Structure formats: C-alpha cells, structure tokens
Amino acid sequence: MPGPTGRSQVSSPPSSIVARFAMSLPRPLRLLLLIVLPLLAVLIALVYSLTWRPLPHEEAAVSCSGQVAQLQPGQALKVMTWNVQYLAGKRYVFWYDLPGGDGPDERPSSADLAVTLDEVVRVLRDEQPDVVLLQELHDKAKASDYQDQLALLQARLSDLYPCSTEAFYWKAGFVPHPRILGSVGMKLGTLSRFQIARAERLQLPMLESDLLSRQFQLKRALLVSYLPIRGGDELVAINTHFDAFAQGEDTMQRQVEMTDGLLQQLQTSDKTWVLGGDLNLLPPGQFQHLPEDQRSWYAADSELQDLARRYPMIPSLQQASGAQQAQWYTHYPNDPAASGPDRTLDYLFYSPRLTPLASRVRQHDTLxxxxxxxxxxxxFLPSQE
Incomplete structure (x- = not known):
C-alpha cells in the first residue's frame, strides 16, 4: 500500500538484507565470511548426509520365509534375551570399557568374530527358544568388518527361525571420534519360530547433547513385534537396550517412563506381552556390591524399581538381590579387574497373562x-477363553 510519500513500500528480500549487512562490514570480515559461510554450508550438508534421524514411530521391516506356524493358545513359550556384544568375544578391553574411556582395544579380530558367531549359533541351537531378543548386532560397522550380523545368524539358523525383524539404534557413515573414525551400525534383532505379523520401532528419549553431537550419538529404541495367536489374540514381544553412561542426567528415568507407558497401554488393552533386553540398570541391593570405580555408571536408587513394582520380572528382585544373586548375574565386564560376572543388567518382564514355568541365566558355557x-x-500362553 502507498506510504507517506505516495510510493509503494516493498519489503527487501532477506538476501538483500544479508547482502547490505555484509557490505557494511570491514573488508577483512567480508573476506572471512566469503570463506567461512561456504565451508559451514558444506559441513552441515556433510553431517546431514552421514547421519541418521529416525522418526519417533516407524514401521520395522518383517521377514518371514515359507509357511510359518502361528502361536497356539495355552502353548509353552520359551523366550531368551541376549546382548551378544557384536560378536566380539571376551579377549578384549575396549576403549569404552574402562571408567576413564582408555581401554586399549578398538575392535575384535576377524577370526574372533567368526568364532563368536559359531558360539552364538551353538547356544541358540542348544536352547532353541521360540523368541530370541538380541541386542548389539552390528550392521555395516567398520569395527566388525561391515558385517550384517543378524543376516549371518539367520543364514545359520533359518530352519529354526523363519521370521525376524530389526531396528537400528546407531547408524552413521562416519563418526569423527578418534577411536572410531569410520562407519557405525548397531541394531536390535528379534528372531521367532512363529509368525510375526508386523513390527514397529519406537524412539526412546535420548541423552542431552549439543546439536552436532546429537547427530552421531546412539538413538536407543523399543522394537515391538506382534505375533498372532490362533483365535485372534497376539503376543507383543518387545526388545530393547537402554542407555549407558547416563548418570547425572534423567535419561534412564525418561526411558523407563516411556517403556512403562507402553506396558500400561498393553495392560489396559488386556494384551499378552513380554519385554526383554539390556536395561543397564541394577536391581536394588547390588549397587553396594560393586567396586567403587564402577558405581559412577549407576544410580544408588535404581530406576529399575519403577518397572519392578508393576510387573513380574526375571530375575525377580528377591533373586537378584538375595543370597544366591550370583546365579542371576548377567554382566561380565571387559575389565581386567573383573574375574567373572558381577552384576545384573539384563531382564525379562512379562504380562500377568503369562504363566511362568522356569527361568535362569545361562552362565556355565557362555562366559x-x-x-x-x-x-x-x-x-504358558493364556488358554483361549
């Protein structure tokens, strides 16, 4: 519309404003801008292309081969959860394994990767669980020869597990950490002897960090698989790996709260479910048993209690903090000071609709x-009503 002089007033485009601002600067600063701004644009584009930004809720691909049986009402069900440490084995002290982040090793050898794959296959064939919840599987990571480790397991176990699904929680084409300097890829993998109809990835709350670091950090998740049960019911199998090294923040509490919220929804809907994974949370009573230099990674008042109060779990709090708690230790640190398993970090939580039969930690030949x-x-799954 006309201004006070009678001439139309037209707003200057942003580019003109920027140009006038640049021209108003002293010549040395203008030259610096001409160098810095293009470099900054290239850096932003490079980081964007190398990193991964999952949505809060995504469908997860499901693979099933051949005719796959459905679960039956009232049948026995065997579930295993296992963090397989990207098939690295136990001959290393990795740089992140020590409290100071100064462990000597950066990756396992190709030979050890092959031997550990054989060992994982051996245990799975011996146990033959119906549902296997695996954490720390590598895929296209420099540190493990760019293997797709879930695919390697599937190739060796296809007769047992025709169905699988997966969800990444770390993925980048290049991480500029001096102990990595290459690609990373880590995912959750669920194997099943029975049909998986669908699956989804739910993003867990993340560690607080600056915008740049956030692009390269782990993005923990819940991998939720839906297994039909003949007659119209379904088993919801949830696989997860909570954060580590999060003390001083509320990340663990927020991850517990989100997980609890999902489980409460399933309970309200009268669903049958099981959740397993490496929660990186101690049961009450074990904090005091740890060496002092290991305690900084955990809260003395464990966030696990919020889940343990609501849902049955394996091991139970009584088992994990009682006189026989060593039978329920699930973590054997890659620390020269550790002579064996010394804490419980891995759990199965399950719906009250499931009838528990037996439980254990397989320690004798997996160390x-x-x-x-x-x-x-x-x-036992619930019988058909």
Whole structure:
C-alpha cells in the first residue's frame, strides 16, 4: 500500500538484507565470511548426509520365509534375551570399557568374530527358544568388518527361525571420534519360530547433547513385534537396550517412563506381552556390591524399581538381590579387574497373562562369548477363553 510519500513500500528480500549487512562490514570480515559461510554450508550438508534421524514411530521391516506356524493358545513359550556384544568375544578391553574411556582395544579380530558367531549359533541351537531378543548386532560397522550380523545368524539358523525383524539404534557413515573414525551400525534383532505379523520401532528419549553431537550419538529404541495367536489374540514381544553412561542426567528415568507407558497401554488393552533386553540398570541391593570405580555408571536408587513394582520380572528382585544373586548375574565386564560376572543388567518382564514355568541365566558355557549372558524364561500362553 502507498506510504507517506505516495510510493509503494516493498519489503527487501532477506538476501538483500544479508547482502547490505555484509557490505557494511570491514573488508577483512567480508573476506572471512566469503570463506567461512561456504565451508559451514558444506559441513552441515556433510553431517546431514552421514547421519541418521529416525522418526519417533516407524514401521520395522518383517521377514518371514515359507509357511510359518502361528502361536497356539495355552502353548509353552520359551523366550531368551541376549546382548551378544557384536560378536566380539571376551579377549578384549575396549576403549569404552574402562571408567576413564582408555581401554586399549578398538575392535575384535576377524577370526574372533567368526568364532563368536559359531558360539552364538551353538547356544541358540542348544536352547532353541521360540523368541530370541538380541541386542548389539552390528550392521555395516567398520569395527566388525561391515558385517550384517543378524543376516549371518539367520543364514545359520533359518530352519529354526523363519521370521525376524530389526531396528537400528546407531547408524552413521562416519563418526569423527578418534577411536572410531569410520562407519557405525548397531541394531536390535528379534528372531521367532512363529509368525510375526508386523513390527514397529519406537524412539526412546535420548541423552542431552549439543546439536552436532546429537547427530552421531546412539538413538536407543523399543522394537515391538506382534505375533498372532490362533483365535485372534497376539503376543507383543518387545526388545530393547537402554542407555549407558547416563548418570547425572534423567535419561534412564525418561526411558523407563516411556517403556512403562507402553506396558500400561498393553495392560489396559488386556494384551499378552513380554519385554526383554539390556536395561543397564541394577536391581536394588547390588549397587553396594560393586567396586567403587564402577558405581559412577549407576544410580544408588535404581530406576529399575519403577518397572519392578508393576510387573513380574526375571530375575525377580528377591533373586537378584538375595543370597544366591550370583546365579542371576548377567554382566561380565571387559575389565581386567573383573574375574567373572558381577552384576545384573539384563531382564525379562512379562504380562500377568503369562504363566511362568522356569527361568535362569545361562552362565556355565557362555562366559567367553559376550560381556552379557543370556536370560531365559519359559511360560504358558493364556488358554483361549
């Protein structure tokens, strides 16, 4: 519209404003801008292309081969959760394994990757759980020869597990950390002897960090799989790996709260469910048993209690903090000071609709496979009403 002089007033485009501002600067600063701004644009584009930004809720791809049986009402169900430490084995002290972040090793050898794959296959064939919840599987990571480790397991176990699904929680084409300097890829993997109809990835709350670091950091998740049960019901199997090294922040509490919210929804809907994974949370009573230099990674008042109060779990709080708690230790640190498993970090939580039959941590022949040990639970599914 006309201004006071009678001439139309037209707003200057942003580019003109920027140009006038630049021209008003002293010549040395203008030259610096001409160099810095293009470099900054290239850096932003490079970081964007190398990193991964998952949505809060995404569908997860499901793979099933051939005719796959459905679960039956009232049948026995065996579930295992296991953090397989990207098939690295137990001959290393990795740089992140020590409280100071100064461990000597950066990656396992190709030979050890092959041996550990054989060992994981051996244990799974021996146990033959119906549902396997695996954490720390690598995919296209420099530190593990760019293997797709879930695919390697599937190729060796296709007769047992025709169905699988997966969800990444770390992915980048290049991480500029001096102990990495290459690609990373880490995911949750769920194997099933029975049909998986669908699956989804739910983003967990993340560690607080600056905008640049956030692009390269782990993005923990819940991998939720839906297994039909003949007659119209379904089993919801949830696989997860909570954050580590999060003390001084409320990240663990927020991850517990989101997980609890999902479980409460399933309870309200009268769903049958099981959740397993490496929660990186101590049961009450174990904090005091740890060496002092290990305590800084955990809260003395464990966030685990919020889940343990609501839902049955393996191991139970009584088992994990009682006189026989060593039978329920699931973590054997890659620390020269540790002579064996010394804490519980891995759990199975389950719906009250499941009838528990038996549970254990397989310790006797798994100590050299991973820094975590497999937790196994057996249940009866609810009978058809």
């Amino acid at each position: 050299s496979i991973s820094d975590h040990l497999p937790v196994i639970g057996r249940f």
